[in-house]
Amino acid sequence: MSDGDISISNLEKVYDDGAEKTKAIEDLSFDIDSGEFVGVVGPSGCGKSSLLYLIAGFLETTDGTISVDGEPIDGPGTDRGVVFQDYALFPWRTVMENVTYGLEEQGVSKEERRSTAQRYIDMMDLGGFEDRYPKELSGGMKQRVAIARTLAYDPKILLMDEPFGALDQPLRESLQDQLLDIWRDLEKTVVFITHDVEEAVYLSERVMIMTRRPGTKKTVVPFDLDRSLDREEIITSDKFVTTKNSVWKSLREETQPEVQP
Ligand SMILES: Nc1ncnc2c1ncn2[C@@H]1O[C@H](COP(=O)(O)OP(=O)(O)OP(=O)(O)O)[C@@H](O)[C@H]1O
Ligand SMILES: [Mg+2]
Numbered sequence: 001m002s003d004g005d006i007s008i009s010n011l012e013k014v015y016d017d018g019a020e021k022t023k024a025i026e027d028l029s030f031d032i033d034s035g036e037f038v039g040v041v042g043p044s045g046c047g048k049s050s051l052l053y054l055i056a057g058f059l060e061t062t063d064g065t066i067s068v069d070g071e072p073i074d075g076p077g078t079d080r081g082v083v084f085q086d087y088a089l090f091p092w093r094t095v096m097e098n099v100t101y102g103l104e105e106q107g108v109s110k111e112e113r114r115s116t117a118q119r120y121i122d123m124m125d126l127g128g129f130e131d132r133y134p135k136e137l138s139g140g141m142k143q144r145v146a147i148a149r150t151l152a153y154d155p156k157i158l159l160m161d162e163p164f165g166a167l168d169q170p171l172r173e174s175l176q177d178q179l180l181d182i183w184r185d186l187e188k189t190v191v192f193i194t195h196d197v198e199e200a201v202y203l204s205e206r207v208m209i210m211t212r213r214p215g216t217k218k219t220v221v222p223f224d225l226d227r228s229l230d231r232e233e234i235i236t237s238d239k240f241v242t243t244k245n246s247v248w249k250s251l252r253e254e255t256q257p258e259v260q261p
Contacts, residue, residue, distance in 0.1 A: 003034040003069050004079070004156030004189035006055060011064035013050050024050040026214035028064070034156075037183055037190045039200030041247065042210030042218075043255045048193045051215070052159050055191065056082045068157065078106060081155035085162040087142040089134040095121065095145050096130040102153030120148040124178070140171040144178075151182065157189045165195070173231065176203055180227075197251060201244045202235065209250045218254065221247050 013025040024047040032038050042048050053059045055066055057076040065072050068079060081102075089098050099117040108116070121130060124144040134142055143163060150158065164172040180203060183190055194200050200207045201223070211218045223243045225234055234240055 005034040006032040007067045014062045023214040028216045039204035039207040047215030080157045081150035083160045083163045124148045
């Protein structure tokens with residue numbers, strides 16, 4: 001079983017479509033501990049999704065290395081699960097069949113697949129919807145199916161690319177709290193991309209702020225919120241407000257046009 005620590009060293013990603021080269025990421029080094037929840041924010045187009053897909057093994061690095069548990073990654077693996085903003089469910093499969101997908105790939109028996117999938121379907125409050133198709137579900141339910149599908153094959157690392165970006169505020173908040181429960185109970189390492197500074201600070205233990213493209217680590221803001229408090233108490237606490245402001249300030253320096261002398 002993997003521990004789920006991630007080590008990124010001098011990472012560079014250049015897209016080359018033959019006619020044009022785009023440097024998305026430049027010299028990015030960053031270590032994430034096993035079981036840590038790290039938020040990533042940065043200006044649009046700075047390479048956040050690229051970073052996530054490189055860690056997932058969907059894309060090849062141009063230079064530098066990404067290691068998981070000390071081993072350089074070599075393509076996608078079931079030690080890493082990805083949750084996308086647009087759910088990416090299989091439309092021709094029911095909720096149950098979507099959630100069992102990764103287990104089929106792992107060659108798990110049909111009975112075990114169903115019982116494992118049911119556990120995560122129940123965890124995500126989807127009981128009773130097992131036979132529905134994605135088009136019959138709301139956005140929030142689709143995203144819960146996507147999360148259940150990823151959790152079902154038990155990746156140690158969850159890579160999440162603006163997973164709640166398309167949802168309204170009450171749904172976002174409820175999924176954020178569900179995610180925190182899962183993170184604590186299942187001891188996952190989570191890398192969570194968002195453009196919402198408040199969401200990043202509410203969920204994470206550290207937030208990495210990226211520079212504008214070519215993206216690299218600008219700064220990392222560590223903090224320690226008292227998780228025994230409820231949401232209202234956390235988001236109104238001095239520590240939360242101060243942290244949020246410092247992340248926001250750092251991000252704003254990257255999103256504002258440079259001042260001409
Ligand atoms: N397949 C590709 N081919 C060429 N360029 C690409 C490709 N994918 C991404 N890029 C470019 O790389 C840069 C980084 O893109 P990326 O999607 O990683 O940014 P992002 O930080 O996730 O942006 P957003 O906040 O808008 O989601 C952008 O300039 C983008 O246009
Ligand atoms: Mg993106």
